[in-house]
Amino acid sequence: MSFRLSSHPSFRAFEHRDYVRLWLGAFVSNIGTWMETLALGVYVTEVTGRAEWTGGIAALTYLPSAVLAPVAGALADRLDRRTWMLMCMGGQTLLAGLLTALAFSGQLSVPVVAVLSFLNGCVATLAGPVYSALIAGLVSPQHLHSAQSLDSAQFNLGRILGPVLAAVVLARWGVGWALLVNTLSFLTVFLALAKLPPVARSASAAAESLWGGLVRGVRVARGDEGIGLALSGTFAVAVLIAPFIGLVPVFAIQVFQGDATATSMLITAQGLGAVVAAVLAGWLAERLGRRRLLEGSVLLLGPVAAMYWLSPSLAFAGVAVFCLGAVYMWVLTGLSTVCQARAPREALARVISFYVMLLNVGYSVGVWLQGALADRLGLRPVTACAALGLLGLVLAWRALRPRGVEALEG
Template sequence: MPALRLTRFSSLRAFGHRDFVHVWSGALVSNIGTWMETLALGVYVTTVTGRAEATGAIAALTFLPAVVLSPVGGALADRFDRRVYLAVGTLMQVLLAAILTVLAFTGRLSVPAVAVISFLNGCAGTLTNPAFSALVSEIVPSEDLHSAVSLNSAQFNLGRIIGPALAAGVLATGGIAWALFVNTLSFLAVLVALSRVRASSKASVLSREELWPGIVRGARLAREDAGIFLIMMGTLIVAALVAPFIGLVPVFAIRVFHQGAAATSLLVTAQGVGAVTAAMMLGPLVERLGRKRLLEWCVLLIGPMAALYWMAPTLHAAALAIVGLGALYMSTLAGFNTICQLRAPRELQARISSLYGMMLGVGYAGGVWLQGALADRVGVRFVTASCALLFLALVLTMRLLLPRAFDATEAPTGHLSPGEARPSVGLEGHGDF
């Protein structure tokens, strides 16, 4: 589809690039399978253990490797052909999914086995995710990058809509083993998509730096660039205080509303509907409000919306609230990720993406485990709603103390050549927030 035919639909412009369509489609099929596995394992662990802490801990294990491996994944992704690198990582995930499937079919699935494989899956994902982000930046021009990031969030959340619905049906008819089997097959779509991606004419020169100096160089940029540093800190806080709503959905459905897989599927699907809707609206909203102002509004509203979700009196009220929460969460992270990619030089994009993933993983792993553990002791609603309101308090405090902080994210300075000077950007900008 020619890019010119999509100019009036700014949220869809990235679909005008053939390679992006292949990558997007393959990722969608894989994410449908992943969400089938996520829901199936979440219901399994919650049902077997009856503890929110256990469900939160399993969710945390998937993100825990990001604490150590994210910078390594980013540095490696800048050293190798990203398509080949992603293919190897995908094969690792196929193997792990197949092991889970065999355990389920033979009746040997257990919570410790789920924990170990969730951790290993987190390792594989952490090592490959920076390469995926950098590959998207490589095959899509910078003017369409926000569209590509939004559409990637949309496909992820389409998987969140379709996967749980399929999982609920499969769990009801065939059991957990068949849900895990479908996930194993879904990874093949990624391998097919990568085989059809052509080499990009703007692909950056592969990094020849040693691994550790390469990691240090990326970390130095994240520390010295005020815009990237601010986004990293914001990602950490959002991940710790708000994002645990994702991993604790089975707990909310089973412990609070006393229902099972169908209720869990409803809430996960509703979040996906909100996220996909927001992805379709992001392009026009960015053009009308500007990237910075839109991000300000998302950050201000996400805390109250999360509190509204956790305090919803009925399952259907919670489903309506999580539609809004899913939209705000997707919009916030898409804005964060786009700014990081735009501000980073092309040869450092994978490393900056890996540090962004590390902040997301560290915050989420700690937040979902701690909120789950506290929920077992003082109640799910009290803990989660309090964290959401704490996030709002932090945002309002920042607005009072650093009213111009977000100016550092306004003008992207990325995609510079290695020898080109980078403008100095401080927190003392000339805007609001």
């Protein structure tokens, strides 16, 4: 009896050929993106010698979502999504190519990296909602959770493989070659998009003004209790839990007196946890139900995050962040699936854009605030209290709105 990968509940989205093409293209491109991220981080750190510059430039890629994410969603609902995605990929390729050319010509500088990182963040923000909307349109509704889980898996696999490949390229050939690989990696997305049929734009969205489309998107999100709860939950998770991603170097170096190797170990462990969670997500969702999986994951998230921050040793922290990466992935996949499954097709990209905006803005606020408080009060007390704060919010919400959880059925 033959075994097909797509026969497993977690891989059902792979039954859709166009989804597989886009998944593979995004996976290769994501590896290149992480290679560029590491290469630029190393370059800025070596040139300036200051973590403040490294973290500040990294944050520039998230800032545009505060303003552009809702606009991106409205545009994606008004335009042909494949064409819009091709335009965004073209913009990112040009920016990556410019960075590569400057590196090879010896003209790369920290201010240039800052400006191009901000511009790349703008284009990436414009591409995010339409990419998610494309995924939702390529699979059947019952396979949407599988598609979201597998997309998270490819992102985390890219985060594991990209830095490893970047380290090899940087050691042997230098920054320019790592940036060149990223530039070329966008070709895989172009090839995948070229195979997709055009996606007809929504007639009702096209007839609206851009501002009218934004207002209608807000009304859709506020009018659906499930979407509203999922977006609120996303912001709470982003502020209170997500900063563990950006604070990994501080935790490894300041708390455990580690180095880059310790930092890399924790990042890899988190990525592996997310990948394993993606493989198990479909199986668990099929047996528990998507709503029960999300509800249980949200309840676990705070305690698991606190366990990580209170780890007595680096080895324990590695195991804890593996578990945290898994639960965090289940929570975000579940919340995203609720938003996409409950949103009307003509407003899908706008609802997704609100999710992206709240996740990125919440993370930016949370990582800055927790970092600033940690400098004054200590990293462990601040982060552990934030993690347990999420648990308190979840328990309070369940007590005050016992029937509200039913609205999270995607």
